[in-house]
Every structure is written in C-alpha cells, then in structure tokens.
Amino acid sequence: xxxxxxxxxxxxxxxxxxxxxxxxxxxxxxxxxxxxxxxxxxxxxxxxxxxxxxxxxxxxxxxxxxxxxxxxxxxxxxxxxxxxxxxxxxxxxxxxxxxxxxxxxxxxxxxxxxxxxxxxxxxxxxxxxxxxxxxxxxxxxxxxxxxxxxxxxxxxxxxxxxxxxxxxxxxxxxxxxxxxxxxxxxxxxx
Numbered sequence: 001x002x003x004x005x006x007x008x009x010x011x012x013x014x015x016x017x018x019x020x021x022x023x024x025x026x027x028x029x030x031x032x033x034x035x036x037x038x039x040x041x042x043x044x045x046x047x048x049x050x051x052x053x054x055x056x057x058x059x060x061x062x063x064x065x066x067x068x069x070x071x072x073x074x075x076x077x078x079x080x081x082x083x084x085x086x087x088x089x090x091x092x093x094x095x096x097x098x099x100x101x102x103x104x105x106x107x108x109x110x111x112x113x114x115x116x117x118x119x120x121x122x123x124x125x126x127x128x129x130x131x132x133x134x135x136x137x138x139x140x141x142x143x144x145x146x147x148x149x150x151x152x153x154x155x156x157x158x159x160x161x162x163x164x165x166x167x168x169x170x171x172x173x174x175x176x177x178x179x180x181x182x183x184x185x186x187x188x189x190x
Contacts, residue, residue, distance in 0.1 A: 001045040009036040015050045027064040040080040051077035057091050068109045073102055083128040090134055092123030099123035101136055125163040129170035137161035143175055154185055
C-alpha cells in the first residue's frame with residue numbers, strides 16, 4: 001500500500017518482498033508446504049496474506065514474522081484479498097470440482113462466512129470494492145458478486161475467469177479470462 005514494496009508468490013513455496021526503487025529482494029517468507037498461489041497486502045500494510053496449495057493461508061506481519069495460519073477448509077487456496085473498508089479477508093479454496101470463498105474477520109482471525117460455489121465452479125480470483133462488494137472469478141466463465149446481501153452474476157467470458165480487480169472508486173470491475181480477453185464492467189449503482 002505504500003508503493004515501495006512488491007510481494008511475489010512462487011511455486012517454490014515462498015513469498016518474497018522486493019524494494020521497488022532498487023529491485024532488491026528484502027525478505028523471503030518461507031513456511032508453506034505447497035506452492036504459494038497469491039499474495040495480498042492489508043490496506044494499512046500491517047499484514048501480508050499468502051494463499052497456498054497446502055490448504056493454508058498464512059498471515060505475516062510487516063517485518064516478515066508469521067502471525068497467523070488460517071486453515072480448516074479442504075483444498076488448495078488459490079487467491080486472497082483484504083477488504084479496504086472493513087476487517088475482512090476473503091480466500092478462495094478449491095477441492096476437486098468445488099470451490100468456495102471463506103471470509104475471515106481480521107480482528108479475531110476467525111471465519112465469519114463461507115460462500116459455496118456450485119459443482120464445477122472453482123474460484124481463481126477475488127477482490128473487494130471500496131464499498132465492501134466482493135467479486136469472485138470463477139472457472140465456469142463468469143463472475144459472482146456479493147453486494148449488500150444480494151448475489152449478482154456477470155456473464156460474458158467464454159472460458160474460465162482467472163482474475164478480477166475493482167477500480168479505485170469501485171465503479172468498474174476488470175476481469176481477465178482464459179478466453180484471451182479482458183473485460184471492463186461498469187457496475188450499477190445501488
């Protein structure tokens with residue numbers, strides 16, 4: 001969040017922190033037993049979450065110390081995102097042909113909700129809008145949104161949606177797909 005540090009995920013079971021100004025590696029975060037699939041900074045930069053194929057999310061402090069291990073769900077963790085406006089962390093988990101998103105309270109580090117996908121809907125990416133809307137990129141070729149208790153589906157890709165990212169104002173959502181397209185969605189005001 002400070003624009004000075006980059007975090008990277010790696011198949012070698014580590015995450016790494018880099019100084020953007022120099023390109024130097026500053027820390028190696030080791031402790032996962034499977035590939036690290038995604039990394040996410042908390043909005044205040046105090047924490048970094050690492051999502052791994054070892055069925056765990058590790059939460060690290062800004063100085064690289066391991067603070068928490070989040071587990072309890074079956075399957076590889078493919079993605080993680082912190083909410084910008086409240087105390088939530090969303091993690092996408094996949095096992096066989098089922099995916100789900102677990103929401104964690106970042107004050108207590110306890111799970112607060114589990115959003116189950118239908119058969120064949122693996123979760124590849126998640127992101128939060130500033131207003132707390134959650135988006136999930138699904139293997140079935142569409143995007144699922146949760147906004148204020150309502151569930152919305154965005155269809156338009158021909159293959160798996162791999163990544164989603166909200167604009168800073170939350171008015172648009174970008175999605176990237178295995179169909180080799182990127183789409184920008186204008187979201188309705190509610």
